[in-house]
Amino acid sequence: MADILFYLFAAITLSTALFVVVSRNAVNSAMFFLLSLMGTAALFVLLDAYLLAVLLVLVYAGAVVALFLFIIMLLDMRGGERKPFKRTTLVAGTFAAILLGLGVLSFVQHSQLSSAAVSADVPALGASLKGYAAQLFTTYLLPVQVVGFLLLIAMLGVIVLSKRFEGLEDVK
Amino acid sequence: MTPVQLSLLLLFLPVVSAALTAFFFRRSPAIGRALSVGTAAILAVLGSVVIFGTEPFTAKLEWLTIGPLTIELGLLVDPLSKLMLAVVVFIGFLIHVFSIGYMKGDPHAARFFGCLSMFMFSMIGLTLADDLIMLFIFWELVGLSSYLLINFYYDRPAAVEASKKAFIVNRIGDFGFLLGIILAYWTFGSITLGAISAKIAETPSLVATSVGLLIFCGAVGKSGQMPLHVWLPDAMEGPTPVSALIHAATMVAAGIFLLCRIGVVMTGDALTVILWVGVTTALFAGVTALGQRDIKRILAYSTISQLGFMVAAFALGSLLALQSGADRALAGISGGAAAAMFHLTTHAFFKALLFLASGSVIHACHHEQDIYRLGGLAGRMKITFATFTIGTLALVGAPFLSGFYSKDAILVLAYRYDPLVFGLLLVAAWLTAFYMTRLWSVAFLGAPRTDHAAHAHENGPSMTIPLILLAVGAALSGYGWFYPEALAVIPHQAHALITGEAAKPAALAGVAVFVTGAGLGFLLYRPGSVKDFLQTRLPVVYNILENRLYIDALYDWYVAKVQQRFAMLVNFIEQIFLSGLIIRGLAGVVGLIGIGTRALHVGSLHVYVYWFLLGVALFWGFAAGVF
Amino acid sequence: MTIGINAFLFLSVALFAIGFFGVLLRKNTLVIYMCLELMLVATTLALVAFSRFNGTLDGNVFVFFILTVAAAEVAVGLAIIVALFRRRQTVMVDELNALKN
Numbered sequence: 001m002a003d004i005l006f007y008l009f010a011a012i013t014l015s016t017a018l019f020v021v022v023s024r025n026a027v028n029s030a031m032f033f034l035l036s037l038m039g040t041a042a043l044f045v046l047l048d049a050y051l052l053a054v055l056l057v058l059v060y061a062g063a064v065v066a067l068f069l070f071i072i073m074l075l076d077m078r079g080g081e082r083k084p085f086k087r088t089t090l091v092a093g094t095f096a097a098i099l100l101g102l103g104v105l106s107f108v109q110h111s112q113l114s115s116a117a118v119s120a121d122v123p124a125l126g127a128s129l130k131g132y133a134a135q136l137f138t139t140y141l142l143p144v145q146v147v148g149f150l151l152l153i154a155m156l157g158v159i160v161l162s163k164r165f166e167g168l169e170d171v172k
Numbered sequence: 173m174t175p176v177q178l179s180l181l182l183l184f185l186p187v188v189s190a191a192l193t194a195f196f197f198r199r200s201p202a203i204g205r206a207l208s209v210g211t212a213a214i215l216a217v218l219g220s221v222v223i224f225g226t227e228p229f230t231a232k233l234e235w236l237t238i239g240p241l242t243i244e245l246g247l248l249v250d251p252l253s254k255l256m257l258a259v260v261v262f263i264g265f266l267i268h269v270f271s272i273g274y275m276k277g278d279p280h281a282a283r284f285f286g287c288l289s290m291f292m293f294s295m296i297g298l299t300l301a302d303d304l305i306m307l308f309i310f311w312e313l314v315g316l317s318s319y320l321l322i323n324f325y326y327d328r329p330a331a332v333e334a335s336k337k338a339f340i341v342n343r344i345g346d347f348g349f350l351l352g353i354i355l356a357y358w359t360f361g362s363i364t365l366g367a368i369s370a371k372i373a374e375t376p377s378l379v380a381t382s383v384g385l386l387i388f389c390g391a392v393g394k395s396g397q398m399p400l401h402v403w404l405p406d407a408m409e410g411p412t413p414v415s416a417l418i419h420a421a422t423m424v425a426a427g428i429f430l431l432c433r434i435g436v437v438m439t440g441d442a443l444t445v446i447l448w449v450g451v452t453t454a455l456f457a458g459v460t461a462l463g464q465r466d467i468k469r470i471l472a473y474s475t476i477s478q479l480g481f482m483v484a485a486f487a488l489g490s491l492l493a494l495q496s497g498a499d500r501a502l503a504g505i506s507g508g509a510a511a512a513m514f515h516l517t518t519h520a521f522f523k524a525l526l527f528l529a530s531g532s533v534i535h536a537c538h539h540e541q542d543i544y545r546l547g548g549l550a551g552r553m554k555i556t557f558a559t560f561t562i563g564t565l566a567l568v569g570a571p572f573l574s575g576f577y578s579k580d581a582i583l584v585l586a587y588r589y590d591p592l593v594f595g596l597l598l599v600a601a602w603l604t605a606f607y608m609t610r611l612w613s614v615a616f617l618g619a620p621r622t623d624h625a626a627h628a629h630e631n632g633p634s635m636t637i638p639l640i641l642l643a644v645g646a647a648l649s650g651y652g653w654f655y656p657e658a659l660a661v662i663p664h665q666a667h668a669l670i671t672g673e674a675a676k677p678a679a680l681a682g683v684a685v686f687v688t689g690a691g692l693g694f695l696l697y698r699p700g701s702v703k704d705f706l707q708t709r710l711p712v713v714y715n716i717l718e719n720r721l722y723i724d725a726l727y728d729w730y731v732a733k734v735q736q737r738f739a740m741l742v743n744f745i746e747q748i749f750l751s752g753l754i755i756r757g758l759a760g761v762v763g764l765i766g767i768g769t770r771a772l773h774v775g776s777l778h779v780y781v782y783w784f785l786l787g788v789a790l791f792w793g794f795a796a797g798v799f
Numbered sequence: 800m801t802i803g804i805n806a807f808l809f810l811s812v813a814l815f816a817i818g819f820f821g822v823l824l825r826k827n828t829l830v831i832y833m834c835l836e837l838m839l840v841a842t843t844l845a846l847v848a849f850s851r852f853n854g855t856l857d858g859n860v861f862v863f864f865i866l867t868v869a870a871a872e873v874a875v876g877l878a879i880i881v882a883l884f885r886r887r888q889t890v891m892v893d894e895l896n897a898l899k900n
Contacts (some may be wrong), residue, residue, distance in 0.1 A: 001811065003801055003802055005801050006806070010810050011804075013814065014813055014817065015808070016836070016839055017810070017814055017817045017818070018817055020821060020830075020834065020837060021817060021818075021820055021821035021824060021830075021832060021834060026827055026829055026830055026884050028894060029833055030833065032892070033833050033836070033837065036837065036840070037840065040840050040843075040844055043807075043810075043844060044844075044847055047807070047847050047848060047851045048851060049847050049850075049851065049859055049862075051859075052843075052847060052862055052863070052866075054857060055863070055866055056825070056840075056843075056866065058838070059866050059867075059870055060836075060869070060870075061868065063870060064836065064869070064870055064873045066841055067612065067873060067874065067877060068829065068832075068833060068873075068877070071829060071877045071880065072829055074881065075829075075880075075881070075884050075890060076217045077846050083826075086826060089778075089823070089824060090824070090836075091884070092782075092823070093823040093824045094820065096785050096819065096823055097816040097817065097819050097820035097823070099785070099789065099817070100785065100788065100816055101812050101813065101815070101816035102788065103788070104812045105793075105808075105809070105817065106796065106807050106808075107795075107835060108805065110796070111807060113803075113804050113808075113881070114804075115803035115804070115805045115806075116803050116805065116889070117801045117803055118804075118851060118852050122851075122853075122854035123854055125849065125850075125854065125855065125856045125859070126850065126851065126859045128846070130855070131856055131890050132860070132863070133804050134833050135856050135857075135860050136860065136863070139860075140860050140864075143864055147868065148862055150867075150868065150871055151867065151871050153856065154871035154872070154874055154875050155874075157878070158874050158875055158878040160884070161875070161878040161879060161880055161881075161882050162881065164807060164850065217815075499869075669811030773898060773899060774896075774899060775895075775896030775897070775898050776892065776893060776896060777831075777892045777895075778823055778892065781822055781823055782823070
């Protein structure tokens with residue numbers, strides 16, 4: 001059962017990701033991205049990381065994609081207009097992506113991981129919220145603080161960047 | 173004041189005068205003239221003090237130390253330099269006075285007088301130098317002064333060419349001189365004359381011969397010996413006082429002075445070479461003078477011929493001393509140097525006189541220099557004629573005048589050494605009488621041939637008084653009593669030659685040569701003759717002589733065909749390889765690198781991502797162990 | 800389930816490659832950014848898979864932080880793109896070539 005679910009959600013993820021890349025409309029891309037995130041969340045659930053799945057949906061699908069859509073709308077893009085891809089770009093891009101993929105895969109191959117399923121005596125630690133909390137507030141306390149700081153800075157940065165600057169000549 | 177201070181003052185006063193003129197007084201001829209002539213007068217006084225008031229001395233100053241080589245600059249005042257100094261300072265002063273009249277009305281006179289002061293500085297420095305480096309420095313400075321003065325009339329292309337020729341030909345001689353100095357340092361470990369003379373006994377003969385001959389190269393260039401004599405006749409493009417001072421009395425005599433100074437290193441082989449160079453020069457210059465029509469050129473060739481006599485005299489005396497078994501170290505200070513320096517002194521007097529008199533003639537005849545366009549000046553310019561006659565008689569060796577005694581000393585030496593040399597020198601002396609009589613009779617006697625000559629009149633006292641004074645010197649400088657105590661060493665040594673063995677035959681031969689040469693010259697080149705005798709009777713010979721035995725033509729051909737082509741080849745190589753390939757090539761490579769890296773800035777994000785991919789692939793290669 | 804870790808890794812790599820392909824292919828800055836996020840998601844997937852198959856929590860916690868940082872980064876990045884749009888009136892990458900040559 002779980003296997004079938006895995007294959008299903010894997011297919012969803014990959015196909016929607018492909019559509020993100022290929023679709024004409026930017027809004028369509030955003031929508032497909034959303035679906036891709038859904039698929040990934042489902043895969044997380046399959047991996048017993050329930051909190052992360054929910055967080056993915058909430059944060060990524062909810063806030064980030066929404067933000068993307070806001071900006072796409074804001075920038076007043078003309079919908080279906082997009083020049084068709086150039087042949088060379090397609091070929092080069094495919095080649096590059098395959099190269100990269102093969103490269104990373106070769107590392108995986110090299111590390112000779114066993115392809116057996118997860119054995120029963122490996123605990124699914126990510127399933128419980130308690131475990132997370134314990135880790136976050138003891139081992140990873142410093143990163144939590146730093147990330148908090150980071151969010152503050154990001155907020156400030158966004159506020160500064162959104163200001164209108166008058167009187168600067170255009171850079172051509 | 174100590175002698176050293178006096179000598180330094182003597183040395184540096186003229187250069188101060190020259191510097192002042194150069195910086196401040198270039199446009200005021202009067203001030204420049206006054207400054208220079210005044211300096212010359214003071215130099216005469218100071219020179220007298222140094223000569224008569226001081227004992228011989230040396231002084232040293234350490235100048236430069238490079239590793240083991242220490243170059244010291246030093247002053248050496250001994251009988252030899254005292255005599256030379258006397259010649260330079262006194263005759264220099266007289267010529268300065270003459271120049272006042274000669275350069276009257278010339279707007280550039282200040283430059284002339286500045287350069288004259290510069291020359292005095294260089295010549296005095298040369299005379300007082302103690303070691304070879306200092307001598308060489310002043311040697312070059314004298315050459316520079318000569319260059320500046322020859323092309324004084326710089327808007328005349330002939331003068332510019334002549335000055336360049338003079339400098340370059342001198343340079344060739346100086347190159348040999350410099351090699352000689354280096355070899356001397358390498359051999360003797362020092363360049364001070366005293367140190368060299370101390371070590372001369374133990375050097376092998378070949379090295380000493382080479383040193384001597386190389387240093388003689390400098391004398392060949394400066395004193396116009398063959399084959400480097402070609403610059404002297406051309407140097408007559410300069411004003412006549414310059415010809416008198418530099419190219420008759422002093423600078424060209426510097427070569428002889430050098431030989432006398434460096435005489436200690438000469439071996440028998442070197443001296444033989446020097447002897448034959450001198451004899452050849454004396455002969456060929458005398459012959460060439462027969463084919464010249466310009467009064468100054470005739471006198472220039474006469475100077476070259478007399479310098480050949482002096483060089484031969486030096487060599488003869490030293491050879492005789494060596495033959496008689498004297499220690500090599502003493503050979504130079506004996507008869508050879510004495511005869512040469514004695515002839516140098518008398519020659520300075522009468523040659524300067526002849527040049528100044530010819531300058532007087534040129535000035536009076538509106539710069540007419542061809543003797544076949546002169547004539548009849550005997551009546552019109554009495555003082556000039558009288559002094560010129562005295563000078564001519566002195567030059568050709570008329571008895572009782574100075575030239576007779578100095579030439580007699582040389583003939584005595586030649587007679588004692590080798591009959592062949594004696595015969596050749598007699599022929600040269602005969603030629604001297606012959607061509608000088610030609611000059612004298614054609615230029616002064618007979619009827620005037622042109623209007624300029626017809627309207628000539630005597631010049632003012634500033635020009636005639638030096639002539640008279642020099643004539644006195646030319647007449648009397650042959651006698652021993654003419655020289656005061658301090659200067660008498662060398663003339664007395666020379667006189668010892670004249671009154672010693674073999675004096676009679678040499679004297680008789682000298683008189684015979686004078687009589688026959690002058691007589692034949694007077695007969696063949698009659699006063700008032702319009703055409704040159706040799707030109708009409710033996711035109712082929714005359715042509716060769718007029719073209720100066722084609723030696724100048726040979727040099728011109730060499731420079732134009734051989735040297736110029738070589739220079740162009742070297743220039744081509746330099747342009748292609750050095751400038752082009754290496755220098756611009758390196759710059760070009762850097763430029764190419766710049767262009768290459770600039771091409772990477774495409775401005776497209778996607779390209780940059782591809783570059784990232786390349787970087788990742790490289791990392792992957794490293795990690796996977798591919799390289 | 801019988802799916803081993805290799806399948807998850809393969810999936811992660813494929814997603815990563817697709818995202819890379821998208822970065823190289825598209826000209827719209829926003830879409831490029833979205834593909835960038837896709838790559839990020841792929842790495843989170845790999846991390847969670849490793850964490851699960853090794854029985855530790857570290858991978859999961861790391862993904863936690865990645866999510867946070869990604870959110871902040873998106874905010875700032877989009878603010879930059881908006882500012883750029885205000886300047887140049889375009890978000891097409893081939894028109895943003897002021898650094899050319």
